[in-house]
Amino acid sequence: MSEPTEPTEPTEPKPQDDPRQRNRFILDRESGRMLRARDALSCVFVAAILLMLIEGVSIRNTGEKMDAGIQRSAVLAVGHPAGWLADQLPLAAAADKLTAALSPDDDLSGGPGGFNSAPVGGGPVQVAGEGAAAAPITTDAFDSADLGVKPKPLPTLRKLLVTGDSLGQPLDVQLARKLAGDGVVTTRDVHLGTGISKTDIVDWGLLSVKQVKDSQPDAVVMFMGANEGFPFPAAGGASVACCSAEWAVTYARRARAMMDTYRRDGDARVYWLTLPLPRSAPRQKVARAVNAAIAVAAQPYRSQVRVLDMTDVFTPGGRYRAAMTIKGRETLVRRPDGIHLNDAGARVALDLVLARLRADFAKLG
Amino acid sequence: MVFPTVQFAVFFPIVLALSWALMRRQGVWKPFMLAMSFLFYAAADPMFCVMLAGMILGNQGAAQLIHRSDDARRRKLIVVAAVTADLITLGIFKYYGFFTPEINGLLDTVGLGMPIPLADIVLPVGISFITFQAISYTVDVYRRLIEPATTIDVGLYLSFFPHLVAGPIVRAREFIPQLQSPRDPRKVAVGAGVVLIVIGLVKKVAIADYLAREIVDPVFGVPQAYSAPDAILASYAYAVQIFCDFSGYTDIAIGLALLMGFVFPQNFDRPYRAASFGEFWQRWHMTLSRFLRDFLYIPLGGNRGGKLKTVRNLMITMLLGGLWHGAAWGFILWGAIHGIALVVEHQFRGKIRLPKWLAWFLVFHIVVLAWIPFRAPDLDLAGAFFSRLLDWGPATLWTAPIVILTFLVIGLQLLPSRPMDALRVRFEQLHPVALGASMACVILLVAATVSSQGVPPFIYFSF
Numbered sequence: 001m002s003e004p005t006e007p008t009e010p011t012e013p014k015p016q017d018d019p020r021q022r023n024r025f026i027l028d029r030e031s032g033r034m035l036r037a038r039d040a041l042s043c044v045f046v047a048a049i050l051l052m053l054i055e056g057v058s059i060r061n062t063g064e065k066m067d068a069g070i071q072r073s074a075v076l077a078v079g080h081p082a083g084w085l086a087d088q089l090p091l092a093a094a095a096d097k098l099t100a101a102l103s104p105d106d107d108l109s110g111g112p113g114g115f116n117s118a119p120v121g122g123g124p125v126q127v128a129g130e131g132a133a134a135a136p137i138t139t140d141a142f143d144s145a146d147l148g149v150k151p152k153p154l155p156t157l158r159k160l161l162v163t164g165d166s167l168g169q170p171l172d173v174q175l176a177r178k179l180a181g182d183g184v185v186t187t188r189d190v191h192l193g194t195g196i197s198k199t200d201i202v203d204w205g206l207l208s209v210k211q212v213k214d215s216q217p218d219a220v221v222m223f224m225g226a227n228e229g230f231p232f233p234a235a236g237g238a239s240v241a242c243c244s245a246e247w248a249v250t251y252a253r254r255a256r257a258m259m260d261t262y263r264r265d266g267d268a269r270v271y272w273l274t275l276p277l278p279r280s281a282p283r284q285k286v287a288r289a290v291n292a293a294i295a296v297a298a299q300p301y302r303s304q305v306r307v308l309d310m311t312d313v314f315t316p317g318g319r320y321r322a323a324m325t326i327k328g329r330e331t332l333v334r335r336p337d338g339i340h341l342n343d344a345g346a347r348v349a350l351d352l353v354l355a356r357l358r359a360d361f362a363k364l365g
Numbered sequence: 366m367v368f369p370t371v372q373f374a375v376f377f378p379i380v381l382a383l384s385w386a387l388m389r390r391q392g393v394w395k396p397f398m399l400a401m402s403f404l405f406y407a408a409a410d411p412m413f414c415v416m417l418a419g420m421i422l423g424n425q426g427a428a429q430l431i432h433r434s435d436d437a438r439r440r441k442l443i444v445v446a447a448v449t450a451d452l453i454t455l456g457i458f459k460y461y462g463f464f465t466p467e468i469n470g471l472l473d474t475v476g477l478g479m480p481i482p483l484a485d486i487v488l489p490v491g492i493s494f495i496t497f498q499a500i501s502y503t504v505d506v507y508r509r510l511i512e513p514a515t516t517i518d519v520g521l522y523l524s525f526f527p528h529l530v531a532g533p534i535v536r537a538r539e540f541i542p543q544l545q546s547p548r549d550p551r552k553v554a555v556g557a558g559v560v561l562i563v564i565g566l567v568k569k570v571a572i573a574d575y576l577a578r579e580i581v582d583p584v585f586g587v588p589q590a591y592s593a594p595d596a597i598l599a600s601y602a603y604a605v606q607i608f609c610d611f612s613g614y615t616d617i618a619i620g621l622a623l624l625m626g627f628v629f630p631q632n633f634d635r636p637y638r639a640a641s642f643g644e645f646w647q648r649w650h651m652t653l654s655r656f657l658r659d660f661l662y663i664p665l666g667g668n669r670g671g672k673l674k675t676v677r678n679l680m681i682t683m684l685l686g687g688l689w690h691g692a693a694w695g696f697i698l699w700g701a702i703h704g705i706a707l708v709v710e711h712q713f714r715g716k717i718r719l720p721k722w723l724a725w726f727l728v729f730h731i732v733v734l735a736w737i738p739f740r741a742p743d744l745d746l747a748g749a750f751f752s753r754l755l756d757w758g759p760a761t762l763w764t765a766p767i768v769i770l771t772f773l774v775i776g777l778q779l780l781p782s783r784p785m786d787a788l789r790v791r792f793e794q795l796h797p798v799a800l801g802a803s804m805a806c807v808i809l810l811v812a813a814t815v816s817s818q819g820v821p822p823f824i825y826f827s828f
Contacts, residue, residue: 037385037550039797040624041378043559046801048378051808058812062371071372071408078375099813104578108817173586177746180589188586192818201817322485329469332462336485 052078054095056086065200108210114203115196115254116233140266143302154218154269157361160186161217161262164224165194167275167339171223171346171353178350182364187215195227196254197242205254208261219361220262221353223273223310226339229286243289251290255297263304269360270305271353272298276314276345279338284320287311306356310349314341324348366408368617369570369811369820376405377621380526384625388547395517395544398525405526406491413489416454421520423450424499428506428513444507448500455496458488463692490826491530493689497656498523502537504660514541527621531614531825533632534652540627548626556793559800561620563807568613570811572770574821576602576609580762585740588750592758596750602767603740604733605774608636610824611650635778637732640724642706645732657686668711675711680704690828695738695747702735725779 052059060083063075086092108114144151160179162172168190176186189211194202211217231239232250240246255272262270274294275287291311298305314333315321322334326344333345341349357364366373380401387394407414427447431440462485489495502519505511514522514537522540584591584599591599612633619629632652639645646654665678680701687700706728719727741747777785795803 033556033794034552035555035797037388037553037626040553040555040558041382041385043555043797043801043804044378044381044624046798047805047808048374050802050805051374054805054809055812059371059375066372070404071366075371075375079371095809099810102810102813104575104814104816173742176587177589180587186587186590188583194817329473331466332485334485336487 052082053085053089054091056082056084057092059083061200106210108202108206109200113206113209115199115205115257116203138300140303141300146302151360153360153362155361156363157184157218157357159215159217160184160219160221160357161189161211161215162186162221162223163189163191163211164222164273165190165226166192167226167273167341168221168223169340169346170343171221171341171349174343174346174350175221175353178354179364184364187211187217193227195224195230196251196258197228197230197232197247204258208258212261212264216264217262217268219269219271219357221271221273222258222262223349225275225287225290226278228290229283243285248289248293248296252293252297255294256300259297259301259305263301266304268304269357270301271308271356272305273308273310273349273353276310276334276341277318277320279320279322279334283339284318306360308349308352308356310352313348313352314345366405367820367822367826368614368621369566372408376401381624385550388550388626391547394547395521399517399520402521402524402526402529406524406529409490409530410487412487416458416489416492417495417524418520420451420454420495420499421516421523423447424503424523425513425516425519427503428519431503431507432513440507444503447503451496451499451503455492458486458492460688460692461486493828494528494530494532494534495523497534497653497660498537500660501534501656502541505537511538511541514544518544525622525627527618527625527627528629531611531618531823531828532650532652533615533618533629534656535629536656539630543627550626553626554623555797556795556800558620558623559804560789560792561616561623563804565613565616565618565620566807566811568609568616569823570820571814572774573606573610573613573824574816575814576606576767576770577821578816579764580767581606581740584762585742585746585750588741588746588753591753591761592756593754594758594760595762596753596756598760598763598767598771600733600737600750600754601775602771603736604637605771607736607740607824608633609774614823614825635782637729637775637778638725639728639732640721641728642703642710642731645728646703646707653686653689657682661685672712676708679707679711683707690739694744695741698744698747699735699739702731702738706731 056079059075060079063072063079066072066075157179160175162168162175164172168188172186172188172190176188179186191202191207194204196204199205211220228251229242231241232247234240234246240250259270259272262268272294274291277284277287295307298307311318314324320338322338323330323332325331326333326348331344332342333348334340335342366376384394384398384401387397403414403417406417424447427443430443434440434443465482502511502514502522506513513519518541521544522535522537525540528535580595580599581603584595585603588596615629615632619631622629630652632650634648634651636645636649639648662678662682665681666674667678668675670678683700683704684697685700687696687698687703690696690699737750738744738747741750792800792803
C-alpha cells in the first residue's frame with residue numbers, strides 16, 4: 001500500500017489538479033504533440049485499410065467460423081469485401097512468407113493427407129450396397145475380456161498423449177499430475193475450438209499423424225466433441241448435414257482413421273471418451289450422433305481401442321445434470337456452460353481412465 | 366469482446382469515427398456511446414447487461430437519495446445499503462461457488478446436514494472492476510466529493526467500453542467531469558494513444574501469451590514433472606507474464622480512451638524496480654492500490670490508531686485485496702504475504718537501512734515467490750511448485766527466446782526511463798499516416814505469433 005493519507009478534498013474536474021495523482025496520468029509525462037480528431041481517424045483508418053488489404057482473407061475466414069448473430073454479420077460485412085480485395089492482390093502471400101518464421105504452429109488446416117483428401121478418412125459418404133467390399137475382420141476386433149481370455153498387458157506405460165478439444169481440459173493436466181510421480185511422460189496437446197467435422201483450424205487426420213510421429217505414445221487419451229455438428233462434404237459437391245446416419249458414417253470413418261493412427265499397429269492403447277450429454281437440446285442431438293459414431297469406429301480395433309462411457313456416468317438415462325453425488329456429497333461436475341466438465345467432474349473421468357490404464361499396462365512409469 | 370480480435374478491430378474504427386462525428390451533439394453522443402458500450406459487453410453474454418444496468422440504476426438511485434438528504438444518519442444508512450448491495454452482487458457471482466462447498470463441508474463435520482444449494486453461476490466478466498467503480502461513485506457522492514451525475518453519465522462511467530472489463534479502476538471524480546463537456550477535437554493525444562495500443566499488443570500477444578504457452582502453463586500445470594531450473598525460470602516468467610498481460614490490457618485501454626479524447630489514470634509504473642513493498646504498491650495496479658487505501662485502509666483507521674491497529678488494518682486490506690482477485694486460497698495467501706511484508710516494512714522503517722540493491726533484490730524475489738500461490742491452481746500445487754524450486758535436475762525448457770524475453774522485460778524496468786521515454790516521444794511525433802502504417806505492421810507481426818488456439822483471454826478478465 002502506498003503511504004496512507006486522508007482522502008483529498010473535492011478538487012475535480014481536472015485529474016492533474018490532485019497533487020497525489022502527480023505523474024499518474026500518461027499525459028503528465030513528456031509526451032508527443034496533441035493532434036486533431038481527424039488525425040486520430042486517419043491513423044486508425046490507414047491501419048485498418050492496410051490490414052484489410054493484407055489480412056482480408058483472415059477477416060473473412062474468422063467471420064465465417066463465428067456463430068450466427070450480429071457480431072458475425074458485422075465481421076462478414078467487412079470480411080467479404082476485404083477478402084475479395086485481398087484475393088486480387090499478392091500482399092497476403094508476401095506477408096505470410098515474411099512472418100512465417102514467427103508462427104508457433106505447423107499448418108494443419110487440411111490439405112494433402114487430410115480428411116478432405118483421404119478417401120478412407122473423409123471422402124464422400126459411401127454406404128453398404130454401393131459397391132463397398134466387406135471389411136476384413138481381424139483379431140484386432142476382439143477384446144480379450146469379451147472372449148474370456150486373460151489379457152496380455154503391455155509392459156510399461158512410459159509416454160502418454162492426452163489430446164482432444166476443450167473437453168480435454170482439465171483432464172489432461174490432472175492425468176499429467178497424477179502420473180508424473182510414476183515417471184510417465186505426459187504430452188498434453190488439446191486444440192481448443194477444433195473438431196473432427198471441421199478442418200479449417202486443425203485437420204485431425206493430419207494432426208493425429210503428427211502427434212504420433214512426435215511423441216510415439218504408448219497410450220493416447222482422447223476426449224473431444226464440443227465443436228462437432230458441421231456438415232461433411234459429399235459426392236457431387238453436396239454436403240451431409242448433422243446428425244443423420246450418413247453424417248455419423250463419415251464421422252465414424254474419420255474417428256476410425258485417427259484410432260488406427262493412435263493405436264500404432266497394436267503397440268499403443270487408445271482411450272476414447274464418449275461425450276457426457278450437454279445441457280442444450282440441439283447440442284445433445286450432435287453428442288448422441290458423435291457417441292454412436294465413436295462406438296462404431298472402434299469396432300475393428302477393440303483389442304486396442306477402449307471406448308470409455310462418460311455418457312452414463314455424467315448423464316444417466318440421457319438426462320443432463322450439473323451435479324452428482326461424489327463420496328456422499330452432492331458436487332457440481334459441469335461448468336456453467338453446460339458442456340464441459342469442471343475440476344471435480346474431470347477427476348471422476350480421471351479415475352475411470354486410470355483404472356483402464358492400470359488394467360492394460362503391467363507398470364505405469 | 367476482447368481487444369486483440371478481429372471483432373474488436375471491426376468495432377473500434379466504426380465507433381471511433383461515429384464518436385467524433387457525434388461529439389458536439391452530446392444529446393446524441395451519450396446514448397450512442399452507452400449503446401456501444403453495452404453492445405461491447407453483450408458480446409460476452411447479453412445477460413451480463415442486465416446486471417450492469419441494475420448496478421447503474423441502483424447506485425444512481427442511492428446517490429440521488431444521499432444527495433437529497435441532509436440527515437447524516439439517513440445518508441450513512443443509504444450509502445451502507447448501496448455498498449452492501451454492490452458487495453452482495455459481487456459476492457453472489459464471485460464467491461458463492463467457492464464458499465458453498467466449504468460451508469457445506471463444515472456443516473457436515475458438525476453434523477448439521479442442511480447443505481446450501483449448489484449453483485453453477487457464470488461470472489460476469491469485469492464484475493470486480495464494475496463493482497469498485499460503482500462504490501467509488503456512491504461513496505464520493507456521500508463524501509460530497511462530487512455531485513450526483515445524470516443517470517446517463519453514471520451509465521457511461523460504469524460501462525465505457527475501454528475500461529469496462531479490466532480497468533483501470535477510474536474514479537467517478539476523474540471520469541464524470543470529462544463527460545460534462547464535449548472532448549476537444551483539436552487536442553487529441555493521437556501519438557500517445559497509438560504508441561500505448563501498440564505496446565499493449567506486443568506485451569499481451571507477443572510476450573505474455575508466448576511465455577504462458579512455452580513455460581508458465583506447462584510448469585505451473587504439472588510442477589511435479591519439472592525440476593528446479595525450469596521451476597525457477599517459470600516463476601520469473603510468470604512475473605513477466607502477469608505484468609505484460611495486465612499492463613498490456615491497461616495500455617490498450619488507456620490508448621483507446623486517448624484516441625476518443627478521454628484520459629484514464631496510469632495503472633503500472635515499472636513495478637519490478639521497487640525497492641520496498643510500499644513502493645511496489647505505488648507502481649503495481651496503482652488504481653486498485655489507491656482504491657483499497659481510500660475505501661478500506663483509511664476508513665478502517667489507517668495508521669492513526671497505533672502500531673497494532675496499523676498492523677490489523679494493513680492485514681485486513683491486503684487479505685481483502687487478495688480475495689478481490691478471486692475465490693481461492695491462493696489469492697488470500699498472496700494477499701497475506703504482501704500484508705506481512707508491508708507490516709514488517711512498516712515496523713522496521715527507519716530502524717534498518719539496507720543497501721538499495723539488496724532491498725530491491727529482496728522485494729523483487731518475495732514478489733516473485735508470492736506470485737506462485739497466486740498462479741497455482743490450488744495450494745497443494747503451490748506447495749509442489751515450491752518443493753520443485755529446491756529439487757535440482759535438468760533444465761528442459763530453457764530456450765533463448767524464453768530467457769531473453771523474461772530477463773529483458775525485468776531488466777528494462779531497472780534501467781533509467783529517460784532513453785525509453787525519448788524513443789517513445791519520437792514515435793509519438795510521427796505523422797498520423799506513418800503512425801497508422803506502423804500500427805498495422807506491428808499488428809501483422811504480433812498476429813503472426815498467435816497460435817491456432819487464438820488469443821487467450823486476459824488474466825484479469827477472470828477477476
